Amino acid sequence: MKPFFCSIQNPSHFSIFPLNLAFKILHSFRQLSSSTSAGKPKWNSLSNVFISNPTLLILQSCSSMLQLKQIQAHMTRTGLMNQIFPASRLLAFCALSDSGDIHYAHLLFAQIEHPNCFFWNTMIKGYCRANHPSMGFSFFRQMIRNRVQLDCGSFVFALKACAQFAGKIVGTAVHSVIWKLGFDSELLVQNGLIQNYVEIGCLGFARQVFDESSVKDVVTWTTMINGYTRNNWLDEAITLFNSMLSSDVEPNEVTMIALLSASSQKGDSVMGRVLHEHIRRKGITCSVNLLNTMLDMYVKCGCLATAREIFNNMERRDVFTWTSLLNGYAKSGDLESARKLFDEMPERNIVSWNAMIAGYSQNSQPIEALELFHNMVDIVGLVPTEDSLVCVLSACGQLGCLEMGKGIHKNHVNKLGIQVSLILKNAVMDMYAKCGSIDAAAKIFHSMPEKNLVSWNSMISGYASHGHAKKALTLFDQMKRSGPKPDHITFVGVLSACSYGGFVSEGQAHFESMERCFGVEPKREHYACMVDLLSRVGLLKEAYELISKMPMEASEGAWGALLDACRKYGNVEMAKLAAEKLLELDPEDSGIYSLLANVCADGKKWKDVRMVRRMMRERGVKKVPGHSLIEIGGEFHEFLVADTSHPHSSQVYRVVNELLLLSSFIDFEPQENG
Numbered sequence: 001m002k003p004f005f006c007s008i009q010n011p012s013h014f015s016i017f018p019l020n021l022a023f024k025i026l027h028s029f030r031q032l033s034s035s036t037s038a039g040k041p042k043w044n045s046l047s048n049v050f051i052s053n054p055t056l057l058i059l060q061s062c063s064s065m066l067q068l069k070q071i072q073a074h075m076t077r078t079g080l081m082n083q084i085f086p087a088s089r090l091l092a093f094c095a096l097s098d099s100g101d102i103h104y105a106h107l108l109f110a111q112i113e114h115p116n117c118f119f120w121n122t123m124i125k126g127y128c129r130a131n132h133p134s135m136g137f138s139f140f141r142q143m144i145r146n147r148v149q150l151d152c153g154s155f156v157f158a159l160k161a162c163a164q165f166a167g168k169i170v171g172t173a174v175h176s177v178i179w180k181l182g183f184d185s186e187l188l189v190q191n192g193l194i195q196n197y198v199e200i201g202c203l204g205f206a207r208q209v210f211d212e213s214s215v216k217d218v219v220t221w222t223t224m225i226n227g228y229t230r231n232n233w234l235d236e237a238i239t240l241f242n243s244m245l246s247s248d249v250e251p252n253e254v255t256m257i258a259l260l261s262a263s264s265q266k267g268d269s270v271m272g273r274v275l276h277e278h279i280r281r282k283g284i285t286c287s288v289n290l291l292n293t294m295l296d297m298y299v300k301c302g303c304l305a306t307a308r309e310i311f312n313n314m315e316r317r318d319v320f321t322w323t324s325l326l327n328g329y330a331k332s333g334d335l336e337s338a339r340k341l342f343d344e345m346p347e348r349n350i351v352s353w354n355a356m357i358a359g360y361s362q363n364s365q366p367i368e369a370l371e372l373f374h375n376m377v378d379i380v381g382l383v384p385t386e387d388s389l390v391c392v393l394s395a396c397g398q399l400g401c402l403e404m405g406k407g408i409h410k411n412h413v414n415k416l417g418i419q420v421s422l423i424l425k426n427a428v429m430d431m432y433a434k435c436g437s438i439d440a441a442a443k444i445f446h447s448m449p450e451k452n453l454v455s456w457n458s459m460i461s462g463y464a465s466h467g468h469a470k471k472a473l474t475l476f477d478q479m480k481r482s483g484p485k486p487d488h489i490t491f492v493g494v495l496s497a498c499s500y501g502g503f504v505s506e507g508q509a510h511f512e513s514m515e516r517c518f519g520v521e522p523k524r525e526h527y528a529c530m531v532d533l534l535s536r537v538g539l540l541k542e543a544y545e546l547i548s549k550m551p552m553e554a555s556e557g558a559w560g561a562l563l564d565a566c567r568k569y570g571n572v573e574m575a576k577l578a579a580e581k582l583l584e585l586d587p588e589d590s591g592i593y594s595l596l597a598n599v600c601a602d603g604k605k606w607k608d609v610r611m612v613r614r615m616m617r618e619r620g621v622k623k624v625p626g627h628s629l630i631e632i633g634g635e636f637h638e639f640l641v642a643d644t645s646h647p648h649s650s651q652v653y654r655v656v657n658e659l660l661l662l663s664s665f666i667d668f669e670p671q672e673n674g
Contacts, residue, residue, distance in 0.1 A: 055080060059089050064099050088118055095126025102130040117143075117151050124157040133164035144177070155183055156192035163199035171196050172205075191219045198227030218252050226258040234262045238271070250282070253290050260293045269301035292320050299328035319345070323352045330359025335368075353380075354387045357395075366395035370404065384412055386424050393427040397434035405431045426454045433462030453484045461493035469501025488520050495529035499536060507533045524550075528557035535565030540574055556585050563592070567599045575599040 051057060055075060062068050072090060075081045081090075087108075094105035109115060109123055120143050127136030140158040143150060155178055162171040175193060183189045190213045197206035210216070210224045221244045228237035241259055244251060251259075256279055263272035276294060279286065286294075291314055298307035304325075311317070311325050322345045329338035342348070342356045353376045360369035373392040376382050384392070389412055396405035409428055413420060425448055432441035445451070445459045456479045463472035476494050479486065486494075491514050498507030511530055514520045527550050534543035543562050547554045559581045566575035582592045597613060600606075646652065 053086075056086060056089055059086075059093065062093055062097075062099075065094075065101050065104065068093055068100075084116070087112070088122070091119060091122055095122050096129060100126075102126050102132070115148075117149055117154060120148055121151070121153045121157055124154070124161060128157060128161050128164060131164075133161040136161040137165070137170070140174075150181065150183075152183065152186050152188040152192075155189050159192045159196040163196045168200050168202055171200060171202075185214070187213070187215055187217060187220070191217075191223060194220065194223045194227070198223060198230070201231060203227055203231055203233065216247070216249060218249050218255065221247075221249055222252065222255040222258060225255060229258045229262045229265070232265065234266050237262050251278075251284070253285055253287055256284060257290055257293045260290075260297045264293075264297040264300040267301050269298070269303050272297045272301060272303075288314070288316055288318055288321070292318070292324065295321065296324045299324055302332070304328050304332060304334075319347050319349050319352065322347075323349070323355055326352065327355040327359075330355055331362070333363050335359055335363055335365065350376075350382055350385055350388070353382060354385065354391065357388060358391045361391040361395045361398070364398065366398040369395035370399070370401070386416075386421055389413055389424055390427040393431040397431040400435050402432075402435035402437055405435055422448070422450055422452060422455070426452075426458060429455070430458045430462070433458060433465070436466070438462055438466045438468065451483065453487060453490075456483050457487075457489045457493060460490060461496070464493050464497035464500060467500050469497040469503065472497035473501075473503075473506070486518050486520065488523055488526070491520060491522075492525050492529060495526060495533065499529055499533040502533075502537055504533060504537055504539070524552060524555040525557065528555050528561060531558040532561035535561050538565070538569050540565060540569060540571055544574060544577075554581070556582060559585070563599075567602065570599075570602060572599055 051060065055071065055078075059068075059071055062071060068090070072081065075086060075090070080086045091105055091108050094100045094108060095102055105123065105126055109119060112119060120139055123139045124136040127133065127139065137158060140154065140161065143154060155174065158174055159171065162174055174196075178184050178189055178193070190209055193209045194206045197203070197209065206224060206227055210220065213220055221240070225237050225240050225244070228234070228240065237259065241251070241255070244255070256275060259275050260272060263269070263275060272294075278284075279290070279294075284290075291310060295307050295310045295314075298304070298310065307325055307328055311321065314321060322341060326338050326341045326345075329335070329341065338356060338359050342352065345352060353372070357369050357372050357376070360366070360372065369392060373384070373388065373395075376388070377384060389408065392408060393405060396402075396408065405428075409431075413424060413428055416424075425444065429441045429444040429448075432438070432444065441459065441462050445455060448455060456475070460472050460475050460479070463469075463475060472493060476486075476490070476497075479490070491510065494510050495507055498504075498510065507530065511522065511526065514522055514526065527546065531543045531546055531554075534540075534546065540562065543565070547558055547562065550558075559578045563575055563578035563582060566572070566578060579592055
């Protein structure tokens, strides 16, 4: 078979192509291409080569495989395809361009009778870029078998392929070949080795290559620092940076991005500010990526004012810039500022929507979270991610919206099939438990092949909150035998179950075993559960003594449980003590005054009732009206006491009055004997 390409004696002698036709085609290609205005195409790595041939100039501006095949047809007709350099340009486009086709590149390569190192390297790099690293590495192996003259790029691309698919063993084998062929002293190859070992998590090997490098450039230092940062070896990254400052190599933008990321992970704003000052003092170019990393560092360290200052001073912002600051406001609870940013964003992606939905869900504004989710899916048409679904399922659980939660489970979660993660399964289970469908939650729990601590905790708490105390405690026993080690959340569920079930001795045993058997130190919420347990069964004195002996200040939950029990058992004096403590913690809570007044009224302490009401007037505390929220057909309806604002309020009150009338007839209906 006649070779598709052949070597040439004079690479500057190309076939002549009519200039007027060339420029017409070139102009038409530029109109079709969206990337030409951005400068040199990404696939074109030539920097010091001047190209004057009209056909190759057209190839420089090629933006699709259709255009490329037209150029190839002309090159074949004119004989240009038989020259190495033009052919290499054609192959580079197919293998490396965003608009290329690696399979077509393989077909072109197969026609070459004696490909040189550049062709082989292009194929290795192309397959790595196309996410087929094993094919790329097979080309490297063929190079060795065919005794092709390798260069530094061959090893760098082969190492990149190894890191993508093969792991430690193949990478060390390539390292051996590098050593045998004498490339181990080449800086480019050393940097590639360090990067390979960093990618596969072998930081010890990476550091050994780093220490053995007699010459280190900014890439060497930065690659090692970045490796430490990515693997959470943050102190080592900082120590190495200090060593870099003592060398004659200046850090660059990528170095500072890695170190600012380390500051973010540590939550160390002091270190971050030192790096910020170093960037300013050294005049390091601040690209959007560097400024975004700096802004994100301040956000994660809780320095929102500084983050906002950076945001305001940025000449150019991308979607990450906006989303990072939005996420900071949302997580800090400043939802007004977060929503203002969200509404002002010139461009939003799924991460932006998720950040705002999560902000609402995590800050107890579930209605807003659900409305935003429906806007994202139904109006904008974005496909929700796992993060979206976890947040919106949490919102459904907070509202008790079972029908909406079921719809999200059916229409979105189930469509993921086997790809549903454990986190999302836990969210679905927790939603069903909080929405009152404990059987559906249990079905999901028992069908899960893998369970983590969150799974067990959610199910135990679900059983407890639904009054299934024995089931919760039975599940806890199973967890101790075959599940993960319990934590403080587990014991909140266990002690709550004991409280709902009235299991005093069992509750006390579990409370005492927390620290002794599991190393979990009781917190306020655990003491509150025990106070609730003792109070429910009438052991008010023991509950008060437990509060008095707590190693920390009692929570509102503990005093509230005692006050509620005082009403049930008619202990007015202890109710006054509990109410006094509660009012110290929250003097604006009208419920405390109302509950204390009711306790006094039940005990015929009318003077005390008047005193409580006078306190409310003097302090300007107004009773918050009761309200309810129901879901009908995916729409929420809220009702307040004596509220007539609902458009169907007259019908609602008519039905309520009919029900009250009916219930009064049932109450007085004579019971039949026998």
